[in-house]
Amino acid sequence: MPSKTTRKRAAKDKREGKSPSTQAGEYVHEEIEHVREGKHGARSAKQAIAIGLSKARRAGVKVPAKKGAKKATRKKAAQDSAAAKKRKAPSKKRSTATKKALKREGRSAASKTALSRQARAAAKKRPAASRSAAAKKAARTKGAKARSAAAKKAARTRKRNS
Structure with a gap:
């Protein structure tokens, strides 16, 4: 569950007319902080970002999956967006299992080096004009x-x- 301050910051971004990716960035930032604090880990920076995006979609931020995304990723994004409308309580067993699995992962995914590497790799895939x-x-x-x-x-x- 995203914190109240994160939801407020995202809402402020929306009011200011900022893009959905900027709004979602608040949730991603919170997730990276969680990994750094040791609340849980992540296998990679990419995973930490994906968790944040998922939370953003579930909170109602309209972030679509990337055009070139895998079928499974697009499906998950659609599920998360649909979950925002349903607001159904998550399965206790499932969330406990997820939390336990993430606790076993490392914390280095949220290091400056890992995030920098991820950002560079993502930028390299984009054309120079973009x-x-x-x-x-x-x-x-x-x-x-x-x-x-x-x-x-x-x-x-x-x-x-x-």
Whole structure:
């Protein structure tokens, strides 16, 4: 069950007209924090993200499965979205079994390195034009203060890497 603050942040994102993926990001962030805190583990960063997305869909965020997703993934996404409408209590046996299985998994899936590796791998699959458009949109919607901070950070990074 997502925390109240997560649901509030997602609702705020929705009110502000932000995309469903941004709203779902709140749930993914919470899930990564759970792994870091040791509430449970995950096999990979991808799994931690998938759990967060599933929670978001069940909370009513309209996040569709990716176009190139496997049939099983699309089916699960549809089930999660349908569950948001039903609001049926989950099976006790099933949730206990899931929790026990996740407890046995490692915690390194939520490390900065693992998440960075996952983000890079996901970005590599996208065409350059799509990545460029996303970067341009980010720069446009960031705001003056944040843009300035990002520019300073980029300058520091360039200096460190040269």
